[in-house]
Amino acid sequence: MSKTIIGLLREGKIPVDKRTPLTPSQAKAINAAYPDVEVIAQRSEIRCFTDEEYVEAGIRLVDSVEEADILLGVKEVPIPDLIEGKTYFFFSHTIKKQPYNRDLLREILKKNIRMVDYETLTEPSGKRIIAFGRWAGIVGAYNGIWTYGKRYNLFDMRRANECFDLEDLKTEFSKVILPPIKIALTGGGRVTKGAMEVLTGMGIRKVTPHQFCNCYFDFPVYTQLNVRNYNAREDGEAFSRNEFYKSPQNYVGDFLQFTSEADILIAAAFWAPEAPVLFTKEDMTGPDFKTSVIADITCDIEGSIPSTKQPSTIADPVYDYNPSDDEVDPPFTDEGNISVMAVDNLPCELPRDASSSFGQRLADQILPLLLGEDPETVIERATIASEGKLCGRYTYLQDYVDGE
Template structure:
């Protein structure tokens, strides 16, 4: 038996197909060059954005057999029949909120004595998340939101992002694009919203302060940004504290409603928990002054901050309509419907750039801790250790035991 630490990059097998990866071929090459005790094996995949040949050219072993690997890295949830007993897995498990669709997978992880480290739970000491694809979700979501508005109104059209080889090709697609006058409101201030603002800048869409945005119309495309402190105020004293808001979101009122009468497109990048007040309610949708025609719900919480999010669409068909009066799904551009763009894997439209960004952060901030095997960083993100829920995630015991979670 050799003394190498064997790491495997697993093939993504969840449906719909995802083609991102934790490490690019050149990142694997760099790791093995700088960590002589580490060997990486990649499972072959016909769907991955980097071809098997690119890994082989970089000196990375490609093999279906990962039985020799101690640590297995993926991106999306792993189908339970693919889970290998006794391994340490890193992927986005989407279990910490006790999501019903992943309950059986977590039960299998426990039964197979697996250690699960969740990317979403890897945070710096100040609580900021280390890993994510939010920036590219924002880029693709903003592009798709504009594309849907253009198609709904017949005023312009865009190429789909996934038809571009990479982000640079998308940028060249914007050269010379002249958009009609429209008003866009973007919510949030994190990575998703940073991606939205990147597209605003690339297309030359002008920023307008929120108070001016509400009362004026413009002869050119404009946007405004509403950060959490502008969206939510404490009911008791009309102030905002980030720490208090996250601890007691139910004590805050949402101040978004005036914007439904002044914006054509909503690009939603705000963090949301079920105790938080929604941006607007179903009843608001039925009013004559509800102006928003297209909602790009990039954070994509079903029945979340945007009540008319009725669930995921797909990359190939990213939008659907929601009738403002019957609350039922319709064709995307029906006159009485708001056009909803809700896709859970938006970064998959720019997989090469998104994978490189993700792998860079994984190498810089997580990899050394992962090799050591014991650190506060890794412990905070370990949901299951060798088949046992860790103390931090003990609140999930009933969920792990098979109790059916209640829908919010």
Template sequence: YAGVVGCYNGFRTFGIKHGLYHLKPAHECEDREEMEKQLAHITLPSNTKIVMTGYGRVGHGAREIMALLPIKEVGSDSFMNDSFSTPVFTHLDVHQYNRRKADGGFDKGQFFTDPSGYESTFAPYCHVADMYVACHYWAEGAPFLFTREDVKDPKWKVSVVADISCDIDGPVASTLKPSTIADPIYGYNPHTESIDEVMKADNIAVMAVDNLPCELPKDASVDFGNELIKHVLPHLLGKDEQGIIANASETTLDGNLAENFKYLADYVAEAGS
């Protein structure tokens, strides 16, 4: 539900930033059905371009919103080089915005094991895109998608960032803090590298709510409950032959850290002192 609500909030932010339309905040909707009906109010200029990153559960949730809108999906090359008579989006996987520094190649296993030899190639997408929806998973040591210097480039075009991933002061340079359900949007001033007014012309409107499923509590609770019933309860009540419960348990029945979580020992010791 983070992807669903986050993508919706991104379009709501775009409407506010450019004075195009008004969407009801998701948390004021009765449920997801009412929220989705709000999408009918969206009117985007022709050739509006939206770039998304991340193909996990969050990314697929965002795609559920995109599928309800008259926005055509195009390949990355076409997105970068062509003009369109309708709004379009492109959805990038990790190999499409990272490359090996040595030779420009990409190896997924190597990247996930040690990304230090890689660099981001994402910034050029922001020279043609109007909105960025960030759904990726980012790990410490991986390249930043774009930096504060990237945003200062005169070719920069993105005016709205819906940072569903919400890594603070990290891979998405405009995300300086999480926003809240009550106050979901702030402006990022690329010249001062600080939070500023949303509506200033050169500022990026940032949506970085970090508890997005809470905006649709009924739907999210039902969905999470169904997932627990389907994927967790059989292992909890049965033999757990795959070790699902054992691998996910932070502590043993004696209250000690389980094997997979012993890396937290120093933190636990410090917290208890």
């Protein structure tokens, strides 16, 4: 009986992404656990684990992955590289009808590709199974503190992408010497928990939202804000989390109580376009708007945070937002500006750790379902396209594919 071949793709999207869906040791373990499966790796000069490390683990290197049945990547596969009739796993960034990936989904359908999106791999409850969220939170919070230090010439520490891994990154924490500032952190999921690891590791004390707004501290503090802390029902009735996510248009925002206190905002909460924005550009010019550094991990362009007008890059992580003119300026050019860190591929700054964590979940919780039985139809529910058609819950994307 012929083997099922799983191919690890060489990432082709620009800017480059060094992550991989499976580390050498994970690929080796899969080959050992499944006699009828072989994991191969496409040669890559940018992957965070070298070709030599895969060879040492007994993984066969190839220039072309044509022979593979299942192809695993991380970011979107360049359209010219798509191979007809294959099964692909990667983050397609199509389920929100992102205009820049319409042609990608069209080509997937044209080439009869079975497309499974990591973002849509969920438990029956809807909870995502695998993600890079923790690493986005870790790097995003670190970058936010790094930005504040640069803006006010307080301390000097290495960039996250200059560190070998998380343990190396932690050696920089002791360099952080902050005045008694206040940091607002939004969200409650993996991203937020990753950010809290960094803030706590730097010795920044956590306080309640009430204390944050009403107490003075002579040391740096942060507070974690959930949606109930800054959204209220328009009719004055009690906040309901379930209803908020179901009908966010029934709510109004009240985030200015925190921007009047926060020196740094670390935005890590999911935001839907129907929900209230955190604040407006007019709010940002008000006399009570104190926040001078915004680390927008969500990187929703002109979404809940109007100063996030464009993504920043690992090479150039910060830009200034001029609230008076609603314009982007070079970083740290004017004290009246707000410094924005909005890198849209934060986990890439710690690619070895991020890949290892992601790959372990993929190997332990997804591949057994793909290669064996899947009683809760996890793979089926995450399949966006197959045999030239949109599948199941993703038929809503048809007008997006049609260009309407």
